[in-house]
Amino acid sequence: MSGSGAAGRRERRDMQRNMERVLQAARELFAERGAAVTVSEVAERAGVGVGTIYRRFSSKEHLFTAVRQAACSDARLQLAAAAATTHDPVSRLGALIVALYRQSLHQAALLDSPRSGAGIPDDARHGLYPALHTLLSEAIAAGQQLGHLRPGDPAVLATLTLELLRPPAVQRISQATGDCDGAAEQVARFVLDGLRASDS
Amino acid sequence: MSGSGAAGRRERRDMQRNMERVLQAARELFAERGAAVTVSEVAERAGVGVGTIYRRFSSKEHLFTAVRQAACSDARLQLAAAAATTHDPVSRLGALIVALYRQSLHQAALLDSPRSGAGIPDDARHGLYPALHTLLSEAIAAGQQLGHLRPGDPAVLATLTLELLRPPAVQRISQATGDCDGAAEQVARFVLDGLRASDS
Amino acid sequence: MSGSGAAGRRERRDMQRNMERVLQAARELFAERGAAVTVSEVAERAGVGVGTIYRRFSSKEHLFTAVRQAACSDARLQLAAAAATTHDPVSRLGALIVALYRQSLHQAALLDSPRSGAGIPDDARHGLYPALHTLLSEAIAAGQQLGHLRPGDPAVLATLTLELLRPPAVQRISQATGDCDGAAEQVARFVLDGLRASDS
Amino acid sequence: MSGSGAAGRRERRDMQRNMERVLQAARELFAERGAAVTVSEVAERAGVGVGTIYRRFSSKEHLFTAVRQAACSDARLQLAAAAATTHDPVSRLGALIVALYRQSLHQAALLDSPRSGAGIPDDARHGLYPALHTLLSEAIAAGQQLGHLRPGDPAVLATLTLELLRPPAVQRISQATGDCDGAAEQVARFVLDGLRASDS
DNA sequence: CATGAATGAGCCTTCATTCAT
DNA sequence: TATGAATGAAGGCTCATTCAT
Numbered sequence: 001m002s003g004s005g006a007a008g009r010r011e012r013r014d015m016q017r018n019m020e021r022v023l024q025a026a027r028e029l030f031a032e033r034g035a036a037v038t039v040s041e042v043a044e045r046a047g048v049g050v051g052t053i054y055r056r057f058s059s060k061e062h063l064f065t066a067v068r069q070a071a072c073s074d075a076r077l078q079l080a081a082a083a084a085t086t087h088d089p090v091s092r093l094g095a096l097i098v099a100l101y102r103q104s105l106h107q108a109a110l111l112d113s114p115r116s117g118a119g120i121p122d123d124a125r126h127g128l129y130p131a132l133h134t135l136l137s138e139a140i141a142a143g144q145q146l147g148h149l150r151p152g153d154p155a156v157l158a159t160l161t162l163e164l165l166r167p168p169a170v171q172r173i174s175q176a177t178g179d180c181d182g183a184a185e186q187v188a189r190f191v192l193d194g195l196r197a198s199d200s
Numbered sequence: 201m202s203g204s205g206a207a208g209r210r211e212r213r214d215m216q217r218n219m220e221r222v223l224q225a226a227r228e229l230f231a232e233r234g235a236a237v238t239v240s241e242v243a244e245r246a247g248v249g250v251g252t253i254y255r256r257f258s259s260k261e262h263l264f265t266a267v268r269q270a271a272c273s274d275a276r277l278q279l280a281a282a283a284a285t286t287h288d289p290v291s292r293l294g295a296l297i298v299a300l301y302r303q304s305l306h307q308a309a310l311l312d313s314p315r316s317g318a319g320i321p322d323d324a325r326h327g328l329y330p331a332l333h334t335l336l337s338e339a340i341a342a343g344q345q346l347g348h349l350r351p352g353d354p355a356v357l358a359t360l361t362l363e364l365l366r367p368p369a370v371q372r373i374s375q376a377t378g379d380c381d382g383a384a385e386q387v388a389r390f391v392l393d394g395l396r397a398s399d400s
Numbered sequence: 401m402s403g404s405g406a407a408g409r410r411e412r413r414d415m416q417r418n419m420e421r422v423l424q425a426a427r428e429l430f431a432e433r434g435a436a437v438t439v440s441e442v443a444e445r446a447g448v449g450v451g452t453i454y455r456r457f458s459s460k461e462h463l464f465t466a467v468r469q470a471a472c473s474d475a476r477l478q479l480a481a482a483a484a485t486t487h488d489p490v491s492r493l494g495a496l497i498v499a500l501y502r503q504s505l506h507q508a509a510l511l512d513s514p515r516s517g518a519g520i521p522d523d524a525r526h527g528l529y530p531a532l533h534t535l536l537s538e539a540i541a542a543g544q545q546l547g548h549l550r551p552g553d554p555a556v557l558a559t560l561t562l563e564l565l566r567p568p569a570v571q572r573i574s575q576a577t578g579d580c581d582g583a584a585e586q587v588a589r590f591v592l593d594g595l596r597a598s599d600s
Numbered sequence: 601m602s603g604s605g606a607a608g609r610r611e612r613r614d615m616q617r618n619m620e621r622v623l624q625a626a627r628e629l630f631a632e633r634g635a636a637v638t639v640s641e642v643a644e645r646a647g648v649g650v651g652t653i654y655r656r657f658s659s660k661e662h663l664f665t666a667v668r669q670a671a672c673s674d675a676r677l678q679l680a681a682a683a684a685t686t687h688d689p690v691s692r693l694g695a696l697i698v699a700l701y702r703q704s705l706h707q708a709a710l711l712d713s714p715r716s717g718a719g720i721p722d723d724a725r726h727g728l729y730p731a732l733h734t735l736l737s738e739a740i741a742a743g744q745q746l747g748h749l750r751p752g753d754p755a756v757l758a759t760l761t762l763e764l765l766r767p768p769a770v771q772r773i774s775q776a777t778g779d780c781d782g783a784a785e786q787v788a789r790f791v792l793d794g795l796r797a798s799d800s
Numbered sequence: 801c802a803t804g805a806a807t808g809a810g811c812c813t814t815c816a817t818t819c820a821t
Numbered sequence: 822t823a824t825g826a827a828t829g830a831a832g833g834c835t836c837a838t839t840c841a842t
Contacts, residue, residue: 194394594794
């Protein structure tokens with residue numbers, strides 16, 4: 001009875017470690033083979049039983065939601081860093097795009113949707129998508145007010161921008177280019193030029 | 201040993217109609233819920249038995265491949281018409297983009313891939329994708345040679361352009377705007393401005 | 401109205417020919433691949449539609465029953481010829497065995513049962529089996545009464561004899577030997593020696 | 601990450617019991633209705649779900665292969681015992697035949713083949729058949745060298761002998777006789793007399 | 801709590817049988 | 822009457838989820 005506090009803490013730490021391994025395994029498998037992975041595979045790669053997964057995640061879908069959210073957390077840090085580099089809206093926009101591009105390259109789950117059933121408004125891109133959309137919209141609106149960016153609904157322009165940063169697109173570009181940094185900059189330039197004010 | 205000519209012709213016409221209904225049903229369901237649809241669902245919506253589907257398509261995957269190809273056929277016609285409107289490379293590019301946008305809006309399968317396993321480069325977008333990519337690349341290269349479009353690998357720029365024309369993106373934009381034509385033009389302008397030569 | 405008699409006769413002859421082709425096709429396929437053949441395959445090889453088969457045979461099982469019976473008809477002719485060669489019971493038994501062996505070699509369906517569910521008394525060996533069993537039993541009983549064959553229930557001894565004449569057994573023997581006639585005689589001698597009276 | 605040792609052992613014992621029940625159910629159904637039994641039926645009779653069967657046997661065919669092999673294991677023990685009773689080749693042959701007869705009566709799968717496609721020579725009778733054939737061939741050859749058995753290819757004679765010991769034959773005999781032991785001896789005598797040297 | 805064996809609904813596919821032509 | 826397209830029940834197999842240990 002006396003050592004229960006320490007044991008409890010110990011167990012909680014084990015649990016914590018287990019969950020990290022589960023998430024890591026799920027992330028890897030998800031990136032490798034998409035939604036086709038089975039819960040058993042995740043459990044095996046994580047070195048736990050399936051029951052352990054179901055203890056924390058009430059369903060397979062919840063597990064994958066958690067994977068997406070974890071990817072988002074990582075991305076947020078990168079974005080915050082990128083946003084801090086400058087206060088000029090257009091430069092900041094470029095930095096954000098480059099940062100997102102890089103994240104996207106390594107996080108297949110990043111902007112993927114649970115069941116991307118076409119037509120579904122897809123705020124289901126748990127967490128990050130809406131946040132990113134807002135972030136980009138605001139940056140675009142700011143650039144527009146300074147006259148540096150073309151007019152047009154910032155929401156739509158942000159949507160277009162995000163499309164170019166989805167992992168499949170990013171991977172396609174990077175593979176064609178073979179130069180990750182160059183590709184990131186090329187995408188950023190394409191977007192920024194598309195957004196810049198013009199009399200066209 | 202062979203039925204009468206008239207009966208044979210009639211039967212063949214019925215068969216034809218059935219297959220169109222199957223493809224239409226598959227197209228709709230595919231658009232609604234992605235590759236998760238079951239063969240039974242397609243059969244039910246088409247008003248036929250599963251056996252009828254399996255008579256023409258040796259597997260579920262063959263059915264979906266056919267759906268993609270049918271979408272491609274429709275799209276090709278639209279594209280040919282759009283390409284014929286002008287010889288100016290940039291104008292033609294704009295027309296292609298608008299035409300693709302409209303097709304994409306109604307053909308969820310248009311640019312979808314057979315098994316979009318994340319990480320797979322996915323030029324497997326059977327049939328249309330490579331053709332579109334070539335088409336856009338050539339139009340972009342032509343515009344570049346005239347000095348009307350920015351320099352840069354035409355292939356990469358075509359890839360970026362196609363990303364903006366995937367059905368999910370298109371649907372998202374159209375829903376946000378509520379104005380299909382306006383949305384199509386906005387996307388076209390975004391792309392063209394992104395492509396236009398600049399000293400940035 | 402006037403030519404109907406001739407037309408009817410002609411149709412009946414076509415029908416007859418069709419049925420023969422169906423039976424022939426079924427016999428071949430049955431011999432080649434056992435009960436795994438589908439009705440469609442039989443129809444295709446026979447050059448008719450499945451409906452034509454179902455017009456004459458109310459089910460797949462009935463078709464195969466007919467195949468067995470046709471095989472039996474052929475066999476009966478051979479057996480009658482063999483039985484006519486001699487009146488000595490033992491010689492006649494030998495002739496019957498050799499004749500059956502040869503038939504069996506070419507009629508995979510000959511002694512096969514529809515569903516040989518072990519434990520089922522299997523009078524289902526439509527037609528031929530019971531007849532053969534009676535024939536052999538009588539020949540054995542006759543030999544016993546002359547003191548040329550060992551005592552013992554003729555029915556059991558006939559059963560044992562028939563086991564050695566099933567197509568799989570016959571094929572195995574013939575393949576090992578490579579000499580059909582020699583094999584037939586070897587089997588006949590084995591059986592006859594097993595049946596001959598002895599003081600063992 | 602691993603359950604307690606005791607629990608693990610207990611679980612493994614349950615698993616073991618389950619598999620025995622599955623094999624027993626499969627054996628019974630196989631004997632009753634041949635290869636036509638479904639996996640669901642086996643599962644139901646065993647009192648388990650189909651998944652439990654598929655956990656151990658990767659396909660229906662693997663299950664039936666296991667049934668055959670289990671039957672073989674049982675049979676081998678009986679045969680070893682029978683072979684040990686005497687060194688006289690002919691007596692030993694008789695003992696083997698009687699032992700096989702008894703086994704065969706209760707193991708419908710004993711000499712059955714995986715896919716008995718008519719015409720297939722079917723030495724594919726996994727495991728036991730070749731072993732039995734060798735065993736009998738050797739016993740026959742030994743008897744021949746002592747002059748106690750007729751001349752002739754021992755392999756062919758062994759084949760004939762095995763034909764008489766197939767479960768359907770055995771069951772037919774036993775049912776007709778109603779006396780298992782008597783029937784076994786009658787078969788053994790038939791075979792031995794057929795094999796004994798003679799000047800016929 | 802962790803484990804992983806067990807479950808069983810549901811999927812894809814085949815094929816005997818029917819029936820409109 | 823012959824045809825063969827259509828039907829749909831049923832089978833093999835998978836895998837998300839549960840639960841006894």
